[in-house]
Amino acid sequence: MSFAAPPRRAGWIDRPDARIRYEMTGQGPAIVFAHGLGGCLFSWWQQVAHFAPRYTCVAFSHRGFFPSTAPAGGPDPAQYAGDVAALVDELGLGEIRMVCQSMGGWSGVEYALLRPGRVKALVLAATTGSLDPRQMREPEHSRLATWSKESAEARSALLTGNILPAAGARMAEEQPALHHLYTHINGLSQGFDREAVRAKLHAARTRPPESFAAAQTPVLFVPSEEDVVIPPFAPAGMAPMIPGAKVAPLPKAGHSGHFEHAAQFNALVEAFFAEVGA
Template identity: 80%
Template sequence: MTFTAPPRRAGWIERPDARIRYEMTGEGPAIVFAHGLGGNLMSWWQQVAHFATRYTCVAFSHRGFFPSTAPEAGPDPAAYAADLAALVDELGLGDIRIVCQSMGGWTGVEYALLRPGRVKALVLGATTGSLDPRQMREPERSRLEPWKQESAAARAGLLARNINPAAGARMAEEQPALHHLYNHIYGLTQGFDREAVRGRLDAQRRRAPEGFAAAQCSVLFVPSEEDIVLPPFAGAAMASVIPGAKVVPLPRAGHSGHFERAAEFNAIVDAFFAEVGA
């Protein structure tokens, strides 16, 4: 039997102050992939290859992230959800599934709240998005400040060893080629201060976890066990106060678990979609 690859096309969405690049691969119900601060649409290569035989996979680069453009002041995460809404509307995707990692969680959470009931399933990988860990219940809330101090020291230690903290020590040591590729993708985005964007993300992380019930969508938290960028215990704490939310940790993985442990991550997402009928 001759193999035929899933159909693929790419294009741009024109926004008033930015151009958003997207790639659409496969056919079927739509999954949109929202990358993190260290990535772009290429970050999802292992997910697109897995899901495109059954779904329409739409990977895009947030404004300012290669090759998308942004205003001169740099990308503002406050515009991310509206950018995604424009993408969904222009491509005629209708109700969607969203798979997010890190920064992409802000996009996913805010879009789901912008359009209640229009997201079939939301996956938050190594992120809680704009849901605020400082508003977690105890005892997790008391763990936050000690974890921040420990993670800051751990990130500094990795940088001193030329290891990208968003990839993590295990990826660099056990899968050096993958770590090398991660850094290539990371380096494609230039021209603005990533730390300034990180500060804007933090300023917009003000939503109480309980408030996410208004999105009327199924949500799965997939925290990475060895994450030193965002607190891995926050997802479980939030899932306990969001009706119907689930949490499935990804073991032996750093912050970019979707990249480092793609097969395991994909299986978790597959199972979640099957469970919620997405």
């Protein structure tokens, strides 16, 4: 048999107050994948399998998320960018591309601003990271209050129906096995208050969209059309404020579109990388 799977290794990055688990698969230019509040490094299995033949895919678990550790007070998103920097430095990755979903967007935005010009391409999937939707332009800004009320009601209804809002009704109905796997991955991370982390994320979402120009990083927003966690229209209200930013919506997808419609998501990311020479 002549086929050989991409090389893979796993390890730990030791931080002063946490240990960060990572897996590195493939070879070539580096992509760092940053997962959301409902995930861990396993969340990117469909992306790693797709990109590893041509890229070095580095998936990691944020501090506190399985199997990474966190201090007794739980994960603090203020430390995420520093953790990414330590990962990049210890692994000798140099310039990277980042693919971030939901909570991972805080890591991506803040790391790109921490090291301007060092992120060759940034993908923000179902997230604006620490960029504040309340500061987006009209007419999208005027939709925010209504969406916030309706999405809160939708999340409550989903939970009543034993469906994770971060997965969504469509995934649960049309791809029940995938929703089952998503639920298992979500359940791996225990021992801290997830809502407290969510509150810290929201409190840190204060940056004006135009401030991201300082990162000197091409950015692609990939909003999910049926998202009830992050307003899917926010990228359209932000992109005109960020030089060169692009928006490529993922139709008929819930909050975790990368997981639900991986082939379409991967194609969007691949096209973006090709366009910006990453």
